[in-house]
Amino acid sequence: xxxxxxxxxxxxxxxxxxxxxxxxxxxxxxxxxxxxxxxxxxxxxxxxxxxxxxxxxxxxxxxxxxxxxxxxxxxxxxxxxxxxxxxxxxxxxxxxxxxxxxxxxxxxxxxxxxxxxxxxxxxxxxxxxxxxxxxxxxxxxxxxxxxxxxxxxxxxxxxxxxxxxxxxxxxxxxxxxxxxxxxxxxxxxxxxxxxxxxxxxxxxxxxxxxxxxxxxxxxxxxxxxxxxxxxxxxxxxxxxxxxxxxxxxxxxxxxxxxxxxxxxxxxxxxxxxxxxxxxxxxxxxxxxxxxxxxxxxxxxxxxxxxxxxxxxxxxxxxxxxxxxxxxxxxxxxxxxxxxxxxxxxxxxxxxxxxxxxxxxxxxxxxxxxxxxxxxxxxxxxxxxxxxxxxxxxxx
Amino acid sequence: xxxxxxxxxxxxxxxxxxxxxxxxxxxxxxxxxxxxxxxxxxxxxxxxxxxxxxxxxxxxxxxxxxxxxxxxxxxxxxxxxxxxxxxxxxxxxxxxxxxxxxxxxxxxxxxxxxxxxxxxxxxxxxxxxxxxxxxxxxxxxxxxxxxxxxxxxxxxxxxxxxxxxxxxxxxxxxxxxxxxxxxxxxxxxxxxxxxxxxxxxxxxxxxxxxxxxxxxxxxxxxxxxxxxxxxxxxxxxxxxxxxxxxxxxxxxxxxxxxxxxxxxxxxxxxxxxxxxxxxxxxxxxxxxxxxxxxxxxxxxxxxxxxxxxxxxxxxxxxxxxxxxxxxxxxxxxxxxxxxxxxxxxxxxxxxxxxxxxxxxxxxxxxxxxxxxxxxxxxxxxxxxxxxxxxxxxxxxxxxxxxxxxxxxxxxxxxxxxxxxxxxxxxxxxx
Numbered sequence: 001x002x003x004x005x006x007x008x009x010x011x012x013x014x015x016x017x018x019x020x021x022x023x024x025x026x027x028x029x030x031x032x033x034x035x036x037x038x039x040x041x042x043x044x045x046x047x048x049x050x051x052x053x054x055x056x057x058x059x060x061x062x063x064x065x066x067x068x069x070x071x072x073x074x075x076x077x078x079x080x081x082x083x084x085x086x087x088x089x090x091x092x093x094x095x096x097x098x099x100x101x102x103x104x105x106x107x108x109x110x111x112x113x114x115x116x117x118x119x120x121x122x123x124x125x126x127x128x129x130x131x132x133x134x135x136x137x138x139x140x141x142x143x144x145x146x147x148x149x150x151x152x153x154x155x156x157x158x159x160x161x162x163x164x165x166x167x168x169x170x171x172x173x174x175x176x177x178x179x180x181x182x183x184x185x186x187x188x189x190x191x192x193x194x195x196x197x198x199x200x201x202x203x204x205x206x207x208x209x210x211x212x213x214x215x216x217x218x219x220x221x222x223x224x225x226x227x228x229x230x231x232x233x234x235x236x237x238x239x240x241x242x243x244x245x246x247x248x249x250x251x252x253x254x255x256x257x258x259x260x261x262x263x264x265x266x267x268x269x270x271x272x273x274x275x276x277x278x279x280x281x282x283x284x285x286x287x288x289x290x291x292x293x294x295x296x297x298x299x300x301x302x303x304x305x306x307x308x309x310x311x312x313x314x315x316x317x318x319x320x321x322x323x324x325x326x327x328x329x330x331x332x333x334x335x336x337x338x339x340x341x342x343x344x345x346x347x348x349x350x351x352x353x354x355x356x357x358x359x360x361x362x363x364x365x366x367x368x369x370x371x372x373x374x375x376x377x378x379x380x381x382x383x384x385x386x387x388x389x390x391x392x393x394x395x
Numbered sequence: 396x397x398x399x400x401x402x403x404x405x406x407x408x409x410x411x412x413x414x415x416x417x418x419x420x421x422x423x424x425x426x427x428x429x430x431x432x433x434x435x436x437x438x439x440x441x442x443x444x445x446x447x448x449x450x451x452x453x454x455x456x457x458x459x460x461x462x463x464x465x466x467x468x469x470x471x472x473x474x475x476x477x478x479x480x481x482x483x484x485x486x487x488x489x490x491x492x493x494x495x496x497x498x499x500x501x502x503x504x505x506x507x508x509x510x511x512x513x514x515x516x517x518x519x520x521x522x523x524x525x526x527x528x529x530x531x532x533x534x535x536x537x538x539x540x541x542x543x544x545x546x547x548x549x550x551x552x553x554x555x556x557x558x559x560x561x562x563x564x565x566x567x568x569x570x571x572x573x574x575x576x577x578x579x580x581x582x583x584x585x586x587x588x589x590x591x592x593x594x595x596x597x598x599x600x601x602x603x604x605x606x607x608x609x610x611x612x613x614x615x616x617x618x619x620x621x622x623x624x625x626x627x628x629x630x631x632x633x634x635x636x637x638x639x640x641x642x643x644x645x646x647x648x649x650x651x652x653x654x655x656x657x658x659x660x661x662x663x664x665x666x667x668x669x670x671x672x673x674x675x676x677x678x679x680x681x682x683x684x685x686x687x688x689x690x691x692x693x694x695x696x697x698x699x700x701x702x703x704x705x706x707x708x709x710x711x712x713x714x715x716x717x718x719x720x721x722x723x724x725x726x727x728x729x730x731x732x733x734x735x736x737x738x739x740x741x742x743x744x745x746x747x748x749x750x751x752x753x754x755x756x757x758x759x760x761x762x763x764x765x766x767x768x769x770x771x772x773x774x775x776x777x778x779x780x781x782x783x784x785x786x787x788x789x790x791x792x793x794x795x796x797x798x799x800x801x802x803x804x805x806x807x808x809x810x811x812x813x814x815x816x817x818x819x820x821x822x823x824x825x
Contacts, residue, residue, distance in 0.1 A: 004546075005451040008469075011526055011541040012444020264417030271406075271413050271422050278398060278406040278429065285397040287479060287494065288525030288540050293486045296697060301635035301642065301727075302759035305782050309763070309775035321777035328764070328780035331787060341791065375770035382773050 056102050056211060058082045058240050063217030069228050070240070076229070079237050084244040086111045095119030095203075097237040102211065104131035106243040120239070122205045123231060125214070132173070132207060137200040139178035140207050143192050144171060150222060154190075155183035157197050159206075159230040163223030169194040169210040195227070206231055318378050319371035326367055329385045333392045356391040363388070397527055397536045398433060405429055405534065436530030441501075443526040443539035445472030450521065450545045455691065458516050458552040464490070464545060466507045466524065470499040478529045478536055480507055483522035487515040488547060513549040516644065518695050521545030550690040551644070555652040555809030562656050562813045569821055587611045619661035621825040623816075624716060625650045626708060627696070628726035630670040634698035635727070637757050637805055645755045645805035646725040647693050651686065652809040653723060653816055658685045660820065662721075668696050669711060671704045678715065705736040709744055721749045721825050723812070728754035728802055730785035738789070742796050749824055751799040753812045758804050 051067075052060045058070035058080055070080045083089045086107070093099040099120040101107075104127045107115070112134045115122075124135055129142045150168060153160040160183035172192040175182050180198030185191070196207040208214075208231065213224040232238050312321050334343055337351050345368055352367070353360045366388055372378040409425035447469040456462040464484070470476040476499040484490035489512035499505055513519055523540040530536070587603050590610035603611040627633075627650060633643035654664045664685060668675040675696050680688040703726070712722060722744065726737070737752075744750055764779035766772040790800045799819070803811040819825055 002454045003451050004454050006449055006544050008447045008449040009524075009541055009543045010444070010471075011446045011448065011524070011539045012442070013541075262417075264414055267413050267417045267419050267422050268410070270419060271409050271425065274409065274422065274426050274429070275403060275406045279403045282398050282400060282403050285538070287397075287481045287527055287538070288483050288523055291483050291485055291522040296641060297634050297700065299635055300759070301637045301757045302763065303635075305757075305760050305763060305778050306775060308781065309771075309778035312778060313771055313774040320781075321774050324777040324781040324784065325773075327784055331784065375773075378773055379767075379770055382767060382776070386767070 054242075056215070056242060061216065063215060065216050066214050066219075066240075068216045068219055069214055069225070069232070072225070072229060073233055073238060076233060077236065078233050080240055081237065082240045082242065084242055085246070086114060086241075086243070089239055089241040090114050090118055092237070092239045093118035093120035094237075096235055097121070097239060098123060098232060098235045099239045099241060100125060100232060101131070101135075102126060102240065102242045104128050104243070106245060107131060109134075111243070115241075116201065119203065121203050121234060123208065124205065125208045126171070126211045127207060135200070136180075136198050136205050136207065137178070139176060139180050139198040139200060140173050140196050140205075141176045142171065142209070143174045151184040151186070151194060153183050154185050154193075155181045157181045157183055157195075159197075159227060160184065160195060162230055163227035165222040166194065166224055166227055167213050167218055167221050170212070171209040173207050173209045195231075204234075316375075318373070318375070322371050322378060322381055325382055325385055329389050330367055333389060336392055352388070352392060356388065358388075358391075396437065397538050399529065399533055399536065401532070402429065402433055402534045405432060432532070433535040436532045436534040437537060438530075439474075439532075440478075440528045440530040440535070440537050441470065441472050441474035441476040443476075443478075443528045443537055445470065446476065446526050446528075446539075447471055448524050448526075448541070448543050450524075450543045452521070452545045452547050455548040455550050455694070456511075456513065457550045457690075458513055461510060461512045462547070464509045464511055464521065464547070466495075466509070466543070467504055468497060468499065468507060468526075469504040470501055473501050475500050476526075476528055477531075477533070479527045481525040481527075482507065482509040483525065484509070484511065485519050485522065487513060488519040488521075489514050511547065513547065516549050516551050516647075516694055517697065519547045519549055521547075548691065548694050550694045551647045551651060553648065553651045553690065555648045556655065558652060558810040558813060559655055562652075562810070562817060563659055565817055566656070566660055566820075569817070586614050588614055618820070618823060618825055621662045622716065622718060622720035623653070623657045623662050623664045623723065623825075624712060624720055625653060625664065625666040625723045625725065626712060627666065627668040627675075627693070628670065628703055628708075628724065629668050629674050629696055629698050630703035630732075631698065631700045632703070632727035632729050632732055634700060637755055637759070640805070641698055642727055642755045642805075643696065643698050645808050646753070647696070649753055649809040649812045650693070650723075650725055651689060652813050654689050655686055656813050656816060658682065662825070664689075665715060666692065667711060667715070668693070669703075669708045670699055671701050671707065673711060674699075703732065703736055705740050709740050712744065716748065719748055721751065721816070721819065723816075724750065724752045726752065726754060728752070728756075728786050728789060728800070730782070730789050733789050733793070738792060738796075741793065741798060745797045749799075749819060750797070751801060751812070751815055751819075752793060753801040753803075753808060753815075755805050755808055756802050 052065070053062065054060060055064040057065055059067060061067045073080055081092055083092060089099060097120045099115070099118060100123040101115065102125045104124065112131055116135055122135055124132060127135070127142070132140045132142060150165050152165050153163060166184055169184065172186065172194060173196050174192050175196060178198055180196055182193040182196050184194035186193070194209045198205050212218055214228045219225050219228060330348060331341070333352055334341060334348065337355055339348065339351055349360050349364045349367065353363045366384055372381050406429050409422065412425060413421050449467045450464060452464045453462050464482065466480065466482055468480055476497060478497060480495045480497055482490065482493045484493065490509050493509045495507040497505055521543065524543045525538065525540040527536045527538045587600060588611065590599060590612045594612050598612045600611050600613045627646055629643060633641065633646065635642050637645065650666065657664045658681070663681060666677045666689060667673055675692040677688050677692045741750065760779045760782055763775045764783060766776050790802065793800050799815060801811050801815050
């Protein structure tokens with residue numbers, strides 16, 4: 001058998017002639033790795049932004065953040081610790097520090113108990129009625145009395161008098177007992193105010209009803225900044241506690257699923273991810289490309305016949321169907337009986353009747369009768385024609 | 396680049412340090428270790444660029460016959476080449492075990508043999524050769540593919556050759572037969588021999604008998620050196636599938652058997668494959684060169700989805716024939732295609748030559764015609780009967796022009812066409 005042998009093929013192709021090509025080949029890998037590292041570093045920088053976008057976060061420079069206040073406090077020598085879990089807040093809160101609780105809706109009874117037991121001075125910002133009740137021994141309650149106007153201090157608290165005027169406030173608090181100070185009272189209702197100072201449990205508890213005046217967007221208005229800085233800057237350490245869903249509810253009943261996992265679970269999952277990644281590279285790289293097959297058309301030759309059958313059926317064209325079946329039987333019996341293809345109906349009927357011994361009107365009805373009126377009749381006719389044909393072929 | 400299962404195991408082994416010191420830094424460190432090992436292994440792997448491949452394939456093989464393609468792989472680099480070489484082919488080339496493990500020292504060669512078992516007629520092309528070269532640890536590999544040209548021509552199976560011995564025997568029987576019944580203008584005087592009981596008395600040569608003491612009869616041999624032109628229709632009707640194969644494959648089988656028989660009988664066989672233009676042709680190939688030439692010409696013939704141009708086909712036939720010949724049209728007896736295409740132009744051809752039309756019938760239609768299960772099947776049966784009637788009508792009209800019609804199932808077409816040829820030869824009608 002004759003054989004054909006191809007020219008030898010060097011898989012790397014012919015070596016490139018130009019100096020540039022050789023240089024590119026030599027430096028390709030280092031350049032590639034460098035580009036990869038650079039891309040990775042850029043990606044990492046993009047994924048981990050240095051600033052926060054959450055409201056009231058000390059590293060949020062947006063209009064809802066409090067970075068301005070935190071930076072000024074820092075310049076004044078106050079160390080600001082931002083924490084999000086009750087455990088961290090309790091651990092940092094010592095006597096001689098300020099614990100600012102920013103929003104109390106997520107705090108559970110257990111959280112509030114722990115927070116109330118710390119010796120730190122408290123600043124409760126945006127506190128709800130229940131938290132205020134627990135933290136101030138029932139001296140302050142939340143009310144709601146908006147008044148769109150500036151408010152003046154109207155009290156003896158040095159922080160409030162230093163601030164003189166603050167922006168309008170949406171939320172308010174009221175004193176329900178004890179000997180606290182209520183400042184920035186509303187003009188139409190002197191019993192409600194934006195700021196309250198009470199002594200509870202041997203430490204000072206300051207309540208700010210509305211956090212809006214501390215945000216970057218409005219801290220520069222009126223005496224907002226003065227109130228904020230003085231209120232939070234009583235001690236050298238400020239614990240800015242912004243409760244988060246995962247960091248609160250430390251009691252056993254409400255512990256989240258993550259807390260129950262063993263400590264190695266996270267790293268182990270990361271390793272599993274690495275293994276899956278390597279396995280994906282292992283299985284994902286094919287040994288050469290997929291080869292396609294130029295296939296010929298696949299139309300069955302009988303498709304046209306089936307199509308015609310379907311057409312008969314859809315049109316309920318029993319007349320045509322019966323005519324075709326009758327003509328086919330007639331042609332075959334004519335061949336069998338030696339009749340010419342041009343034989344006319346009477347000759348045909350006569351010949352078939354004499355061959356089968358059937359009466360002529362019976363044969364005529366079968367071969368040249370009226371078309372069937374429904375599918376059942378068509379079936380009957382077909383069977384009768386088969387019978388007739390088998391009788392002719394038997395003779 | 397590619398990694399092996401060993402790299403996966405290496406990554407999984409990181410479980411031990413991670414369990415001992417459960418920290419994310421350890422995971423990151425282990426990932427760097429894996430990356431480093433992979434990079435080191437990669438940098439120590441032999442370069443697949445330095446591999447030189449040469450392919451040797453048989454020029455042609457008959458369908459269903461096993462064959463093989465061999466690659467000579469030479470490692471011209473400085474390092475030992477460990478890895479896998481894949482010799483990719485089209486799926487229908489039947490290259491089943493085409494991945495070869497190699498371990499080649501620098502400068503050495505190896506011959507890798509890929510067995511092939513083609514499953515379709517035509518030209519089967521080799522795809523790329525891929526070399527995956529692992530490093531000494533077997534962790535990571537460099538991979539490169541390159542085209543190494545190779546083509547295997549898969550010839551028609553010629554399964555109908557099993558009918559050839561019986562037809563050749565019939566041909567020999569015709570030879571030397573007292574040929575009174577078959578005497579015609581084409582039979583030729585062969586020799587005189589003694590009368591034996593059973594010979595036709597009308598073939599006794601009285602003049603020769605008078606000179607000798609015994610009765611002598613004339614014998615005849617079949618006419619020789621006639622021309623046979625096989626015309627293969629490769630238009631849309633040839634593309635339709637009957638059973639598993641397109642119609643054209645059954646037609647090719649019939650053409651090959653007829654050509655083998657006719658060349659043994661001493662006739663000259665030519666062939667053209669035509670739809671709107673000539674797709675393949677074989678002319679002036681005789682003796683032992685005929686069948687290989689036919690198989691080679693017919694191997695890459697595929698039907699095209701165009702309508703047959705019968706006037707152009709007939710003028711192509713006329714160009715090739717000067718004397719009276721046997722013209723065999725291997726086409727489909729499709730009522731519409733024949734009555735619009737062939738019938739208007741067949742009369743002059745049938746006048747000048749002996750024309751045989753051979754068509755592949757569809758067993759499915761016959762099956763449909765006898766289905767009686769439900770009303771729906773009866774409609775199908777009626778459609779099948781109508782098709783048959785139309786075919787019969789077309790056959791009748793063709794016969795009126797003097798065209799012989801052979802309509803047979805795919806497996807029967809080749810022997811039936813050979814029988815028709817023998818009958819025509821015996822009747823001296825070539």
